[in-house]
Amino acid sequence: MANKLQATMVLDKSYQISEVDQRIYGSFIEHLGRAVYGGIYEPGHPEADEQGFRKDVLNLVKELQVPIVRYPGGNMVSAYNWEDGVGPKEERPRRLELAWRTIETNEMGTNEFVDWAKKAGADVMMAVNLGTRGIDAARNLIEYTNHPSGTYWSDLRRAHGYEQPHQIKTWCLGNEMDGPWQVGQKTAAEYGKIAKETGKAMKLVDPTIELVACGSSNTDMPTFPEYEATTLDIAYDEVDFISLHQYYGNNSNDPANYLAKNMDMDHFIKTVTATCDYIKAKHRSKKTINLSFDEWNVWYHSREHDEKLEPWTVAPPQLEDVYNFEDALLVGSMLITMLRHADRVKMACMAQLVNVIAPIMTENNGQSWKQTIYYPYLHASVFGRGVSLQPILSSPKYDSKDFTDVPFIDCAAVYDEQGEELTIFLVNKHLEDTIPLDVDVRSFEGYTIKEHIVLEHHDLKAANTKDTARVTPHTNGDSSLADGKLHAQLHRTSWNVIRLHKTKTNES
Numbered sequence: 086m087a088n089k090l091q092a093t094m095v096l097d098k099s100y101q102i103s104e105v106d107q108r109i110y111g112s113f114i115e116h117l118g119r120a121v122y123g124g125i126y127e128p129g130h131p132e133a134d135e136q137g138f139r140k141d142v143l144n145l146v147k148e149l150q151v152p153i154v155r156y157p158g159g160n161m162v163s164a165y166n167w168e169d170g171v172g173p174k175e176e177r178p179r180r181l182e183l184a185w186r187t188i189e190t191n192e193m194g195t196n197e198f199v200d201w202a203k204k205a206g207a208d209v210m211m212a213v214n215l216g217t218r219g220i221d222a223a224r225n226l227i228e229y230t231n232h233p234s235g236t237y238w239s240d241l242r243r244a245h246g247y248e249q250p251h252q253i254k255t256w257c258l259g260n261e262m263d264g265p266w267q268v269g270q271k272t273a274a275e276y277g278k279i280a281k282e283t284g285k286a287m288k289l290v291d292p293t294i295e296l297v298a299c300g301s302s303n304t305d306m307p308t309f310p311e312y313e314a315t316t317l318d319i320a321y322d323e324v325d326f327i328s329l330h331q332y333y334g335n336n337s338n339d340p341a342n343y344l345a346k347n348m349d350m351d352h353f354i355k356t357v358t359a360t361c362d363y364i365k366a367k368h369r370s371k372k373t374i375n376l377s378f379d380e381w382n383v384w385y386h387s388r389e390h391d392e393k394l395e396p397w398t399v400a401p402p403q404l405e406d407v408y409n410f411e412d413a414l415l416v417g418s419m420l421i422t423m424l425r426h427a428d429r430v431k432m433a434c435m436a437q438l439v440n441v442i443a444p445i446m447t448e449n450n451g452q453s454w455k456q457t458i459y460y461p462y463l464h465a466s467v468f469g470r471g472v473s474l475q476p477i478l479s480s481p482k483y484d485s486k487d488f489t490d491v492p493f494i495d496c497a498a499v500y501d502e503q504g505e506e507l508t509i510f511l512v513n514k515h516l517e518d519t520i521p522l523d524v525d526v527r528s529f530e531g532y533t534i535k536e537h538i539v540l541e542h543h544d545l546k547a548a549n550t551k552d553t554a555r556v557t558p559h560t561n562g563d564s565s566l567a568d569g570k571l572h573a574q575l576h577r578t579s580w581n582v583i584r585l586h587k588t589k590t591n592e593s
């Protein structure tokens with residue numbers, strides 16, 4: 086009798102889903118908690134550069150090869166006056182920041198963030214305020230950032246020391262406008278109208294930009310997916326992407342159920358894709374709306390703590406989830422899910438990047454370190470560039486509280502044709518057993534194993550702190566390749582990255 090815990094797979098270079106848009110490895114910095122102040126920016130810190138940016142943090146961000154960073158919110162953007170954050174720092178107003186009930190000093194603003202992103206090697210995904218503001222503030226902002234010169238707002242940017250336009254290409258039309266927590270919440274009809282008119286004005290200023298319309302804040306919203314349908318019905322011609330946001334948690338301490346939650350993400354992506362295509366058909370349009378999963382992560386550890394924080398302080402420690410090993414596994418599975426939808430998910434932002442539900446943590450005036458979730462994000466971003474392949478996978482399955490037929494093995498594979506590399510990302514969700522995997526890789530003739538990286542820990546709750554890195558990857562994965570068959574032992578609850586490359590011969 087065959088071992089029931091055996092998985093098999095075929096990976097063929099011609100079974101292609103799509104080229105991976107590198108922007109799916111984006112992230113997010115909001116003016117929230119210590120993401121900006123004490124995170125990316127801390128003048129006076131021993132590692133601060135001449136602009137006050139922490140070089141230790143910049144180095145960690147660069148290691149992640151983050152291609153794009155969303156800014157400045159998030160909920161914060163819905164009551165933000167972008168003008169407060171430009172010009173001489175000493176003249177910038179301190180404001181009540183309503184989304185997170187803090188004091189915003191405005192020491193960092195648009196220009197400084199563009200500078201920071203440049204240093205990090207990332208593009209900026211800028212969000213405009215469609216909560217308290219609208220067309221006028223948005224068209225002024227894009228004139229300020231993207232118009233070369235000779236007008237009021239572009240010359241103001243030049244007067245602020247930025248001669249060249251920032252040429253920001255990607256713009257979010259507000260944030261989570263369906264949410265009752267949002268300052269300036271809107272019905273889909275109200276939002277669709279303002280998104281359309283704002284997008285139209287912004288594209289008149291700079292027709293080269295791409296626009297992301299808000300979808301639902303998560304799948305539990307009562308208006309999901311009608312919000313997407315109505316918004317797109319109104320603004321189809323003006324927008325290019327629809328946004329998806331989703332956070333998961335293990336509140337009931339049920340790891341089997343928790344690790345299956347990327348199945349919900351998969352369903353979410355399929356539903357939004359279908360909604361986009363329904364409106365496309367309704368409009369007899371040739372244009373396809375793609376998906377921007379511009380907030381995704383695990384978020385639940387810090388919620389209780391945050392309820393007790395005093396309001397109206399500067400940069401309090403909000404949303405500082407300390408991630409454990411099982412969180413890293415789910416993050417790995419979420420990345421796999423997005424790779425498997427690489428044909429429609431063209432942008433995504435791990436929310437967020439530093440301190441606030443983040444892979445990177447810092448201590449004010451102290452050190453920085455990598456959370457557990459840093460590693461799957463790192464591996465996917467660095468090795469997951471190329472063409473996403475369709476794995477033909479047969480995996481044993483399990484049922485959990487909310488899900489049935491959950492494959493123990495999650496898999497995505499990315500083929501870098503130019504670099505002649507194939508990277509296979511795998512999660513084994515089995516809580517007790519190793520699962521052997523056989524992969525038919527016959528179409529990758531001449532390939533050998535370069536490395537097999539594994540992230541594993543006997544304790545699902547193990548976390549990294551500033552003093553102890555308990556969860557770090559090793560490269561002693563158990564796999565072999567012969568005669569077009571790859572054999573791997575996938576240890577219980579593990580994240581695996583198996584990298585194959587074409588063996589170079591001396592023949593020219």
Ligand code: AHR
Pocket residue numbers: 115158159160161260261302330380436437
């Ligand atoms: O990322 C944290 C918050 O989550 C964002 O501000 C908001 O858009 C979402 O609800």
